[in-house]
Amino acid sequence: MPVPRISFEEFLAFGRDALIRADVPVVITLPNGAEGLGREGVAKRLGDMSVTLFTEPSNKQNEERWTTREIRLREFFEDERYLRDPSTWNRIVANIRNNPADVNAVIGFSARRIFGSERLLNAANLWISHRGVFTQSHFDELENFNIALEGRKRFVMTPPGFWEYYPRSLVQGFGDKSRVFDFDDVDWARYPKLAAKLAQRREVILEPGQMLYLPLGWWHQAESLDDMNVNMNFWSWDPKILRRPYVLGVALYTAVFRKLKGIYNYEPTGAAK
Numbered sequence: 657m658p659v660p661r662i663s664f665e666e667f668l669a670f671g672r673d674a675l676i677r678a679d680v681p682v683v684i685t686l687p688n689g690a691e692g693l694g695r696e697g698v699a700k701r702l703g704d705m706s707v708t709l710f711t712e713p714s715n716k717q718n719e720e721r722w723t724t725r726e727i728r729l730r731e732f733f734e735d736e737r738y739l740r741d742p743s744t745w746n747r748i749v750a751n752i753r754n755n756p757a758d759v760n761a762v763i764g765f766s767a768r769r770i771f772g773s774e775r776l777l778n779a780a781n782l783w784i785s786h787r788g789v790f791t792q793s794h795f796d797e798l799e800n801f802n803i804a805l806e807g808r809k810r811f812v813m814t815p816p817g818f819w820e821y822y823p824r825s826l827v828q829g830f831g832d833k834s835r836v837f838d839f840d841d842v843d844w845a846r847y848p849k850l851a852a853k854l855a856q857r858r859e860v861i862l863e864p865g866q867m868l869y870l871p872l873g874w875w876h877q878a879e880s881l882d883d884m885n886v887n888m889n890f891w892s893w894d895p896k897i898l899r900r901p902y903v904l905g906v907a908l909y910t911a912v913f914r915k916l917k918g919i920y921n922y923e924p925t926g927a928a929k
Contacts, residue, residue, distance in 0.1 A: 659683055659813075659860045672770060675869055676799055676894055681813050681858050684867040686803070692764035694806035694864075695733065695884050698782070701761060703730035707750040707782075708920055709738070714745045716790050716838045721829075724920045732784065739786045739884075747785035753777050754924040763803055763888050770801060771892065779891040779922050786885070791878040792837040793821075797907035798891035800870040804862045807885035809878055812839050813858045816873040818902040820849045829913040831906040839877055862887075872896060873903045891922075 660680065664687040667675065675682060686692075693701065707729045712722040729748065732738050738746045752758050759780045760766050771777055778798055795816070802809075814821075824830035836847050839854060853875075861881065862868050870876060872894060897904050914921045 657856055657858050659858045661685070668769070672772075676871065676896065679871045679896070681811075681860070681871065681874065682869045683860055683862070684869065686865050686867055687765055687769075690764040690865075692803065692805040692864075692888070693762050694886055695784075698762060698784070698805075698886060699730060699733050702750075702752075702758060702782075703728070703733070705729050705750060705752075706925060707732070707748045710745075710747045710749060710920075712745050714743055714788065716792070716841070718792075718837075721919070729784075745785075745789045747783060747789050749920075749922070750782045751779045751922050751924045752782055753780040759888070762805065767890065770890065776892050777890055778893055779889075779924070781889050781891070781922065783887040783889065784885065785880045787880055787883050789880045789885070790838075793834045793839055793875055793877045794832050795873050795875045795903065796870070796891065797832070797872055797897060797903050799872050799894050799896075800868075800889055800891055802862065802868045802870060802887055802889040804864045804866055804868075805886040805888060806864055807880060807882035808864075809862045809880055809885055809887060811858075811860050811862060811868060811870070811876055811878050813860075813870060813874050813876040814839065814853045815856050815875075816871075816900060816903075817853055817875070820853050821875055822847050822850065823906075826906060826909060829910055829917070829919065832910060834875065839875075873900045 661683045663685050667684045706726050708724050709727050710722045710724055712718055732748050822835040824833045824835055836842055836850060
C-alpha cells in the first residue's frame with residue numbers, strides 16, 4: 657500500500673497531534689534550507705561524546721540479543737573494523753534529548769517545530785550505521801519520527817496486531833519482536849496468520865531531507881542501504897497506547913526486564929565537552 661507524502665508546511669498545518677490520530681505512516685519533506693549534519697558534521701560536533709555501540713552477527717535470522725559497550729563516537733568513525741567487518745553489524749545510538757542545542761544542530765532546525773516542547777520527548781536518538789545493517793521486525797510503544805541525515809534506509813511497515821505476528825518470548829524480553837525476523841522472507845507454512853497483515857504492508861526508502869512518521873504499535877523493520885547512514889529519531893508517549901493493551905503490557909514488562917537485567921534502555925547521555 658502507498659505511503660502518503662506531505663511537505664513540512666502541510667505537516668505544520670495539519671498538526672502533529674492530528675497526524676498521530678490518523679495513525680498511518682507518512683513521509684514528510686523537511687523544510688527548505690534545513691541542512692542537518694552528516695558524518696563529518698556529527699564527528700566534528702559530537703566526536704568526543706560517549707555513545708553506545710550495538711554489535712551483532714550480520715545475519716537477518718540471528719536469534720540472540722545484540723551486545724553493547726560504550727565508546728567515543730570518534731572511535732566508531734576512525735576504526736575501519738566497525739565499518740568493514742563483513743561478519744558483524746555495528747551501529748551507534750545515543751539519546752541526546754537533554755542537549756537540545758546538539759539536537760537542533762544535528763537536524764538543521766528546531767525540534768520545537770515538531771514537538772512544541774522538549775518535555776514531550778521520551779528520546780532524541782542519534783543512530784549511525786553502515787551498509788546492510790538490519791533491524792529485525794518489531795513494534796515500538798512510542799510515536800516515532802525518524803529523520804534521514806545521510807544515506808538511505810529502507811523501512812517495511814505493517815499495521816498493528818499481536819498474535820498474527822507470532823511474538824517471541826515475553827518472559828525473555830522479546831515480546832515486541834516477531835518470530836518472523838524478516839518480513840521479506842516468511843515461511844508461510846509456519847506463519848500463515850501473517851499473510852493478511854503483510855497484504856497491508858507499506859514500504860519506503862527514506863532519503864536525506866525526509867522524515868518518516870511511524871505510529872506506535874506498527875510493526876516494522878529497517879535496513880541501511882548506503883556506506884554510512886546517519887539518522888535522528890524522536891520518540892514520544894501518547895495516550896493512544898491505552899487503546900493497544902498488548903503494546904502497553906509489553907512496554908511495561910520490557911522496561912522492568914531491561915532494568916533488572918542491565919540491558920540498554922535508551923537513557924539520555926550527556927553532551928560532548
